[in-house]
Amino acid sequence: MLDALLQAAQALLIQPSCPICRASLEGNPAAKTGAELQPCGLCIEAYGLGQSNTSGNEPLPWKTLGTYQGEFRQLVLQIKQQPQSRTGRAVIQLLANHHPLPQGALLVPIPSWKKKRSNPLPKLIAAGFGQPSTMLLQRTRAGLSQHHLNRSMRMHNLHGAFHAAPAPHASIQPKQELWLVDDILTTGATALAAKNALTQAGHRVHGVICLARTPARRNGR
Numbered sequence: 001m002l003d004a005l006l007q008a009a010q011a012l013l014i015q016p017s018c019p020i021c022r023a024s025l026e027g028n029p030a031a032k033t034g035a036e037l038q039p040c041g042l043c044i045e046a047y048g049l050g051q052s053n054t055s056g057n058e059p060l061p062w063k064t065l066g067t068y069q070g071e072f073r074q075l076v077l078q079i080k081q082q083p084q085s086r087t088g089r090a091v092i093q094l095l096a097n098h099h100p101l102p103q104g105a106l107l108v109p110i111p112s113w114k115k116k117r118s119n120p121l122p123k124l125i126a127a128g129f130g131q132p133s134t135m136l137l138q139r140t141r142a143g144l145s146q147h148h149l150n151r152s153m154r155m156h157n158l159h160g161a162f163h164a165a166p167a168p169h170a171s172i173q174p175k176q177e178l179w180l181v182d183d184i185l186t187t188g189a190t191a192l193a194a195k196n197a198l199t200q201a202g203h204r205v206h207g208v209i210c211l212a213r214t215p216a217r218r219n220g221r
């Protein structure tokens with residue numbers, strides 16, 4: 001009896017499961033590859049992970065995993081609460097798999113406004129790509145909360161909000177492709193301000209990578 005219980009417990013522990021819904025992945029081809037972070041097909045469908053609207057060019061090139069609404073929004077909020085969870089790591093991994101970057105691309109996380117309790121997600125997302133990343137951006141000053149501002153107000157609020165850190169980042173190649181990283185892209189005003197600061201410092205910023213992008217109608221465009 002005890003043996004049977006132990007065996008059952010052991011089976012549970014080693015059984016591959018979906019990092020989002022915890023459903024068993026036994027018999028699933030993904031499980032055989034030992035991909036601990038591969039979500040099940042049902043979760044990919046239900047959350048629309050990488051299914052549509054995953055890239056665009058306005059107001060700068062952006063790549064994402066989905067639209068910040070409905071089920072996916074709930075999932076992103078859950079990840080913001082527990083960024084280092086298996087779910088968080090799985091979704092970040094999925095983003096990296098969905099948008100492979102050219103070799104030599106350098107990732108630049110966008111720093112938070114808050115010094116205390118700053119948002120760890122941009123750094124974690126950058127790390128998930130397994131490519132070099134650097135905190136090249138610094139906040140020049142604290143900005144106002146952006147939530148209630150429209151796009152042009154945000155641009156004004158953000159003007160001069162960032163600057164590029166000086167050396168030891170001087171080792172960045174002049175033509176090296178830089179990608180900004182943030183968790184959620186709303187109007188893109190923050191990313192644009194960050195891009196402008198880096199461009200002025202002579203860097204070549206290609207675009208921004210984020211977990212989710214707010215729906216177009218809420219972008220104030």
Ligand SMILES: [Zn+2]
Binds near residue numbers: 019023039042
């Ligand atoms: Zn699942």
